[in-house]
Amino acid sequence: MLAVAQIDYIRHEVNQKGETYASIGRRMGIDPRTVTKYANQEEFKRKEKQRRKSPVMDPVKPILDKWIQEDLKKKKKYQRTAKKMYQQLIKFHCFTGSARSVRDYVAKRKRELKAKLEEVALPLESVPGTAQVDFGTAPFKYESEVIDLPYLVMSFPYSNSFYFQVFPSENTECLLEGLQRMFHYMGGVPSTIRFDNLSPAVKKIFSKGERELTDTFERFVLHYGFQYEFCNPGKGNEKGHVEAMVKYVRNNFLLPEHTVVNLDSFNKTLWTLAEEDRDRLHYDKQVLQSRLYEEDKEHWLMLPEKRFECIRWEEVKADKYGMVSIDTKQYSTTPRFAKQKVRVAISYKEVVILNEQNHTIVKHKRLYGVKRKSMIWQPYLDLLSKRPRAIKYSSLYNQFPSIWTDYLKNCTEEEQKIALRLIGKLLKNNDFALLNKALEVAILHGHPSADEIEHCFYSILHQTNTHASIEPTIAVPSMPRATRGLSHYDAFFQDGGISS
Template structure:
């Protein structure tokens, strides 16, 4: 590059000392065209490379541009970053550096998007254990071979930058409660404040300024853990900028390219492991320290967890005449005696509980999807007592996963007249003494070759009747010294008195 001091020397010799171009070129070791060019140069020359030098990337620019044009039509969450595009090029044989790919992607986006307006933000500083930020994001994964959009709850301690993420299939309030419970357990304590957007599950009403009317059930969560909820100003995401950046980073680090797991449990186990691994990175503000080292310092100042919060949302529902309640378009069974009655349904992230008469009368594993029937066959046993024919085609009993000996006995009995009623009697007895006793009794009957309801019931009673009481040991001090003798003549005497009357 030609520097200003050389231009100055050329111009001084030519303009002041009146040297010829040939003399200047000979003395300074320059070519005459170069001297002639800079004789009239006043400003310092600026050189711009017309096209960046990318010798290794040249053969792959077409492929890279094709990917960028294709992914520009995708939602932002599904577009690959420069790092992921670089890894994709490596898979097809690219041997060059990442910087070349990064510059190409940056130049391509500038041309495609045009100039951008830069916003200015105020840097924020947080004390250890002072604040945590929360947000949701929607990510694409494959669970059990089916592509799905999941909802990911993000937490980030503002001082140490320790993150925690957990995935759900819904974004409802019970998921918010469960996410907080998991996050506090992962972090080992509770911060003083948690900063939120104005989520409907958190904020009921936005008032003037920072005033908010928080959801009553959410305040129960905050009261249990004793943290202060803080809602951001609408459209002021910079107030929780760390979590806003984390959403994009986590999408790149964890969900690009598409991740595949058998179910949500395995995905969340993997996410927890990755959160610990990412904490080994350098802290962005504390040089020479990792995120995990700062987190260990902050963790000691978090408020200890006394007990986990039972995070459920409760609704009053009426049980149908088929003894079912409907939650999110899925139906769950309730004991038949509550059909037609109003009950309280508690919905948590993983469970559905039905409460009646101040007692939990039914508990089911929560399922997601639509139009699924989740039945406990024992809930319908009183109905079978009056309608034993329902045993053959009743939905709760068709796919009842009973032990194999019981299934064999059921198959034998249903081939006989009144066999369905006989099997119902066995089930009614098993409800009192337990299914294990019925299983053993059926095994004995099958081995003996006598498969009848009376034989199996007798065997169940024999297995479950209490053992005879142990004889009592009397102390020697109260033993009889003179034992009474049996005298049957006394009864004859009484009989004689009776005839006399």
């Protein structure tokens, strides 16, 4: 007769994980027929040992049970030893028994509690301290446009409560950022969390239900220590509670569409909405959901000392312009790193480019939606203002707004240097909008100097309208049209040279 723990192990490995009888037999050093017997046994009765009364230990067993259950929520290094429990019993509970009795009882109860946790087969709806997670989508007004944004819902089936946060995407970084926010706001981690087969968490599903998890998600799970479960493919009903809660959140809190200016600020308002919703009776248990939620909390795991770094790391090669491609979006580095490899740290809202020594080169706001390119111009402007005719980097002019590309091509080399320094001086947050408007006004009177562009810029910025007074002050006779800049020299080398 095998021990209970061995039989439980066989049943779990074969029936839950799909392991073969032979592989389990080899692993445990027993006959595969024995494995088959216990894995497929329909009725399994445990033999109860006769319990003897213990006048010394019986009064303190509930105390020890409470301590053991508290410690099982903590990392092993923070758990009390049996010796420490014995000392506390003597000090605070006038215990007169032996250290060996305490040590034996603690070891036995830990084994029993761990085995009980492993063999739990109740639906998550019945188990306090568990959660389900899924994304939904809802419309939002953002920058004068109505767009669909995903929101992450974590529901607690036992108490019928939830939390939710809105994100710009359903990628891995947004999923983990949302989970982490909820853990730290709640002050604990659900013991078990059930997911759909979300691509941010699952790379591939194999036969027999095995899954290959994304690296970042796998490290996140290890960091916070919760057990994860995934629905079987096509079985969304296995997480029916969170699916219902996704609809509930949309209908009650996100419609009609909200106007969002700052997503982080908006998300801070959502905690209170979720908490106020608990002040109602549970649909089945007829108990306040807020009270059931407190029972949920009692079964959560403790938070680790440090937060998880919800970052995906990649090593990519920059193109000839020093641009790198991340998730089909383009981000600038500097001209120095053209055609060089760089490291990229990708969070839900930021893309940081680093060199081999992990020193930051540039930081970008992460792009979502239709915008395809993010340029941090300063490193390029510094180089171009010193060497505007450098052949290696001259094609970078094509990265400028077209109005500036045309203007710079019609400048002399000295004018280009001055103009590029002016752009570097006036460009704020890599937004050319005001500079473009200043140049549009300045070129109304011909090819403008950098001083004239700067005058128009500050005139528009301060709304003084003094740029409207810019006009030629001297009558100049009509002259033949002249071509400015260096581009006309290309004519000497076109069509086989100069015709005689």
